[in-house]
Amino acid sequence: MRQSMTLIPTLREVPADADVKSHQLLLRAGFIRQNASGVYSYLPLARRVLVKIEAIVREEMDKAGAVELLMPALQQADLWQESGRWYSYGPELMRLKDRNEREFALGATHEEVITSLVRDEVKSYKRLPLTLYQIQTKFRDEKRPRFGLLRGREFIMKDAYSFHSSKESLDDVYERIFTAYSNIFARCGLNYRAVIADSGAMGGKDTHEFMVLSDIGEDTIAYSDTSSYAANIEMAPVKASYEKSGEAERGLEKVRTENQKTIAEVSSFLNVNETQCIKSLLFKIDGRPVLVLVRGDHEVNDIKLKNLFEASTVELAEAYETKNILGCEVGSVGPIGVKNVEIVADHAVESIVNGICGANVEDFHYVNVNPGRDFEPSRYEDLRFIKEGDPSPDGQGNILFAKGIEVGHVFKLGTRYSEAMDALYLDENGKSQPMIMGCYGIGVSRTLAAIAEQFNDDKGFVWPEAVSPYQVHLIAVNTKDEAQSSLSETLYKSLGEKFEVLFDDRQERPGVKFADSDLIGLPVRVTVGKKAADGIVEVKVRKTGEVLEVQTDKLKETIS
Ligand code: ATP
Numbered sequence: 001m002r003q004s005m006t007l008i009p010t011l012r013e014v015p016a017d018a019d020v021k022s023h024q025l026l027l028r029a030g031f032i033r034q035n036a037s038g039v040y041s042y043l044p045l046a047r048r049v050l051v052k053i054e055a056i057v058r059e060e061m062d063k064a065g066a067v068e069l070l071m072p073a074l075q076q077a078d079l080w081q082e083s084g085r086w087y088s089y090g091p092e093l094m095r096l097k098d099r100n101e102r103e104f105a106l107g108a109t110h111e112e113v114i115t116s117l118v119r120d121e122v123k124s125y126k127r128l129p130l131t132l133y134q135i136q137t138k139f140r141d142e143k144r145p146r147f148g149l150l151r152g153r154e155f156i157m158k159d160a161y162s163f164h165s166s167k168e169s170l171d172d173v174y175e176r177i178f179t180a181y182s183n184i185f186a187r188c189g190l191n192y193r194a195v196i197a198d199s200g201a202m203g204g205k206d207t208h209e210f211m212v213l214s215d216i217g218e219d220t221i222a223y224s225d226t227s228s229y230a231a232n233i234e235m236a237p238v239k240a241s242y243e244k245s246g247e248a249e250r251g252l253e254k255v256r257t258e259n260q261k262t263i264a265e266v267s268s269f270l271n272v273n274e275t276q277c278i279k280s281l282l283f284k285i286d287g288r289p290v291l292v293l294v295r296g297d298h299e300v301n302d303i304k305l306k307n308l309f310e311a312s313t314v315e316l317a318e319a320y321e322t323k324n325i326l327g328c329e330v331g332s333v334g335p336i337g338v339k340n341v342e343i344v345a346d347h348a349v350e351s352i353v354n355g356i357c358g359a360n361v362e363d364f365h366y367v368n369v370n371p372g373r374d375f376e377p378s379r380y381e382d383l384r385f386i387k388e389g390d391p392s393p394d395g396q397g398n399i400l401f402a403k404g405i406e407v408g409h410v411f412k413l414g415t416r417y418s419e420a421m422d423a424l425y426l427d428e429n430g431k432s433q434p435m436i437m438g439c440y441g442i443g444v445s446r447t448l449a450a451i452a453e454q455f456n457d458d459k460g461f462v463w464p465e466a467v468s469p470y471q472v473h474l475i476a477v478n479t480k481d482e483a484q485s486s487l488s489e490t491l492y493k494s495l496g497e498k499f500e501v502l503f504d505d506r507q508e509r510p511g512v513k514f515a516d517s518d519l520i521g522l523p524v525r526v527t528v529g530k531k532a533a534d535g536i537v538e539v540k541v542r543k544t545g546e547v548l549e550v551q552t553d554k555l556k557e558t559i560s
C-alpha cells in the first residue's frame, strides 16, 4: 500500500484526553478516531490489525468445532422480556423504538437471539451438541467509557454459544474453547492469564476470564506464587471457601426443601435480632451489598414472607445495578451450622429481581458450603477481602495481586436461558428437556487495544509479527532523487510478492517519515537512501533497533 494513497493521520502531540498508552498511540499513529464517547472509527491500519486478530479467532474457533454465523444487532424487546433481562440488564442495554412504537435493543450480547434461533430449529438430541459463533459489533451504554477501545460503547466482540444434551458434552466443549482461547491470546503475543471468574449478570457456574496482565487493568487478580491458581478478586474468596471444603459436593444442585429454619433460629445464627433479620436483608460489608434471604416456607407466616420478598426486591434491584451482590440464602437446607447457608449464584439473584424466586429454581445453588467449616458469616470480610501474602486457597503458595484487562470470558450457563425461553429438545427416550448451554466471548477490539498496550516503546508501537498491520515499511528517503525513486518502486513490487508492504512514497522530510515509521511500528523497515545507486538499502528491526546494510538481491532472504 502506498502511504500517499491511504489514510494514516499521525499526530505529534499526545492527545489531551487520552490517558493510557494504547489510547494515546492508537490516536497518534493514526489508527483510530473518536466519533462520540466510547465510539470510534477504525482507520485503515487498525482495520488491518482487526482483520488479523479475527482471522486467528476464526481459525481457532473453527478448529474447536464451532461454526460461524451472523445475527442481527437490532433485537426485539420480546426476546429480552422472555429471558427476563429486559428488566434486569439495566441502563447498559441501549433501547430504542421503531416507527410503530415497538421496542428494540441494540445487541449487548446474543443469548436471547441465539436461544430463540436454536429452539426453533433444533428439536432432537441427534442435532446436539451445536456450537455457533459470530464476530459482530456490540452496544453497551457503559457508565464510564474510557481508555479508548478498551471500554467502548460500540465495540467488536466474538461471541459463541454452545447447546448440549448433557453436562459432559458441555464440559467437553468448554474445555475445547478454553484451549482455543489460550491459543488465540498466545498467538496474539499477549501476556495473559486464565482466572476463575464471577458469574455476574449472565448467570452461570463454571466460568473463567482471560486477563491480559497490565497495570491499567480494571480487574484485580489474586494468584498463587507457586501454583496455577488465579482468580478474579471479585470471586476469589467465595470460591476459596467453596474449594476448601474437601468433602463438599461441588457444583450447583437442585435445592432441597426440607428443614427450613425459623426466623428466630436464623437471626440467632446470624447474630442479629429478628427484626434486623427481616429488614436488613440487604446489608453491607465493606461497602459490598450482601443479600440474605430467609426461606421460611413452613415457619414464617405468609405476610412476613411477602413483605420480606417485596422489601428485598426493591433494594435488590438497586444493589443489583452495582452487579456486586453476594447472594446468601439462609435457612433452606439442613440443621443450623451444617448445611443451611448457601451461596446463591448471581443469576438466582437476577431471577429474584424478575420476580421468580431463585431458591425454587433448579441449578441455582452451591450446595454443601458449610458455615463454620467453610466460612463463618461474621468472617465474610476476611474471605471476600483476601490480602496479598495470604495462603493461596488451593493450599499451594501465597497470594500475589496483579491487574488485568479482561479480553475473554467463558461461561457454563446451564439451563438458565433454555428454561426461561423454552429451548427444549427430545432426548433418546422422547422426553422433552431444556438444552444445556455455554457462552464464550472475546473482546476483539479490546484485544487490539490490549496488544497496543503491551507492545510499544517511547517512540511508538512495536507490533508483534502475527497481528502487525503490514510486515515491512518501505521508505524512500528522497522521492525526487531518480535512483531512490526507481529502486523503491522496484522494491515495492518485488517485496510485495512476498510480504505485506507499506510504502512511504510521500514527499515528506526524512525526519517526518522516520518518526511516523517508528510510531506506526511495523516489524521491519527498509530504507532506500543515498546508496540506492549502488543497489544498497538499510534494514532496521523495529524491536531490537538492529540495523544492517543489504544488497537488494539479498533483501528478501534477509527480511524473512
Ligand atoms: P467488563 O467486565 O470489562 O465490563 P464484561 O464482563 O461486561 O466486561 P462480557 O459480557 O464478559 O464483558 O463480554 C465478553 C467480552 O467482551 C469481554 O471479555 C471483553 O473482552 C469484551 N467487552 C465487554 N465490554 C466491553 C466494552 N465496553 N468495550 C470493549 N470490549 C468489551
Ligand code: MG
Pocket (backbone or CB within 6 Å): none
Ligand atoms: Mg461490563
Ligand code: MG
Pocket (backbone or CB within 6 Å): 406
Ligand atoms: Mg467482567
Ligand code: MG
Pocket (backbone or CB within 6 Å): 209, 406, 409
Ligand atoms: Mg465478562
